[in-house]
Amino acid sequence: MNSLWQTLTLATIPLHQWRRTSYLYHLVGLLQRWRRSSWLMQWGDELGFCLLALVFGLAPFVPNALIGLLLFACGGYWALLTLSDETESPTIANRNGLTPIHLLILLYWGIATVATAVSPVKMAAFAGWSKLTLYLTAFALMARILRSPRWRSYLITVYLHISLIVSVYGIRQWIFGANALATWVDPESPLAKTTRVYSFLGNPNLLAGYLLPAIALSVAAIFAWRGWMPKLLAGVMAGINTACLVLTFSRGGWIGLVISMFVLFVLLMYWWSIRWPQPWRSLAIPTLLGGLAVFVFLAVMLVDPLRDRVFSIFAGRGDSSNNFRLNVWAAVIEMIRDRPILGIGPGNTAFNKIYPLFQRPRFNALSAYCILLEISVETGFVGLCAFLWLLTVIFNQGWVQLQRLRQLGSREGFWLMAAIATMAGMLGHGLVDTVWYRPEVSTLWWLMVAIIASYYTVPPRPESLAMPAALAS
Secondary structure, eight states, X not given: OHHHXXXXXXXXXXXXXXXXXXXXXXGTTTTHHHHHHOSGGGGHHHHHHHHHHXXXXXXXXXXXXXXXXXXXXXXXXXXXXXXXXXXXOTTHHHHHTOOXXXXXXXXXXXXXXXXXXXXXXXXXXXXXXXXXXXXXHHHHHHHHHTTSHHHHHHXXXXXXXXXXXXXXHHHHHHHHOOOOSSOOSOTTSTTTTOOOOOGGGTOHHHHHHHHHHHHHHHHHHHHHSOSHHHHHHHHHHHHHXXXXXXXXXXXXXXXHHXXXXXXXXXXXXXXXXXXXXXXXXXXXXXXXHHHHHXXXXXXXXXXXXXXXXXXXXXXXXXXHHHHHHHXXXXXXXXXXXXXXXXXXXXXXXXXXXXXXXXXXXXXXXXXXXXXXXXXXXXXXXXXXXXXXXXHHHHHHHHHHHHHHHHHHXXXXXXXXXXXXXXXXXXXXXXXXXXXXXXXXXXXXXXXXXXXXXXXXXXXXXXXXXXXXXXXXX
C-alpha cells in the first residue's frame, strides 16, 4: 500500500532518468556559453527576485494588464535562465528546482492545451490558455528562485508589507465608510447597510482572497523571524490582516480563514509535539479543536453582524447570493454534461461565450463560482483528474518535507506550514467564489505552490542506479 501511494504521489520518481530521456530537457543549456560571458547574468537570481517582487509589490494597485505584462517578463526570464543553465553541474536538478510538482503541472498544462485545440470557441480559449501559461511560467521562476532561503524570506516579506498597507486602508474604510461599488449584500438582509471593506482591490470577496495567505504567513513569521521587533511586527500584521478580512464580510473568505487557521494550528501542534511528553501529545489536537470551536461559537453568538452573515450561509435560496450561485452551478453542470471529456477550453473568455447558451434567466455570471466546477467545465473530467492528482502530489510533498524539517528543527518549516494551510484555505474559499482566477489571488496561489516545491529534496538513488564511486571520480 505504501509503495502504491509513493507511486501515485511520484515520491520516488527518478528525475535524473527523466531528464536523460526527455526531449524538452535537451533544450536546457543551449545558451550556457553566452551566460558564461554575460556580466548581467551573473546576477541571475537577483534579477529574478526583482521581477517577482514587482509582481507582488504592485498587484493590488495596478491594472490587470500590467500584472500580465510582468508575468510575461517572469516567464521569459525563466526561459532564459533555463536555456542558459550549466548542464554539467551535478546539482542541476536542485538549481533549476525541478520537482514532481512540475511534472504534474506540465501534464495539466498539456491537457489545457488539448482542450484549447478542440474548443468550440478556439480563439477565446486561446486567450485563457495564454493567461494560464503566464501563471505557470511565473510559478516555474518562483520555484527556482525560492530554493534559496534568503530569497524565499525576502519575497514573503515583500508580500506581507504590501498586504499590511492594503489591510490598513481597508480598516480605514470601515472607520470612515466606503461606497459599495456593486450589490454585495442582499438588499433585504439586516446587513444591507453594513460597510464591506474592499481596500485597493475594489471587491470585498477579492480582498478576502488576497489576505488569506497574508494571515497564515504573518502567523508563521511570528516564529520564523528572529528578534522581538520583527516578531512584534508579525503579530501586528496577523491581527490587522485578520481584522480586515473579517470586515470584508465575505462568507467564502471566512470559510477559507477557518480552514487555513485550523490546518495551520494542527501543523504547529504537530511541529512542537516532538518535544512534548506522551500525555500532552494525545491531548493537543482535541484541545485545539475544542478551543477553536468555542472561539468561533462565541464570536458568532456575540457579534450581531457576524451572526447574521454566518446564518445567511444556511438560508438556501432565501439569500439572494446563495440563490445566484445555485442557479449558476445548475447551468454549469449542464455545460459539463455537454462536453464532459475536455470541456470548452480554459479561461473566462471561453466561459462567457458558452455560458449564455445554458444560463438561467437573469443570472449572468463571469465564471462557475466553484473551482472544481470551473476546472471541469474548462478542461473536462480529464483536467479535473489531473488537477486533483496535482493537489495530491503537492500536499504529499509538503508533508514529506515538513517531516524532514521537523527532524532538523529548521525555522524554514514555519513558511512551509503556512503555505500548506493557505492552500487549504484558498481551496475552501474557491469552492464558493470566483476570485481564485483573478491575478491578485491566482499569483498568490502559485506562490504557495512554489514555496512547497522549493523545499523539495532529491531522494537518494537506489544502489543499483547509483554511479560507482570509481567512475564518479
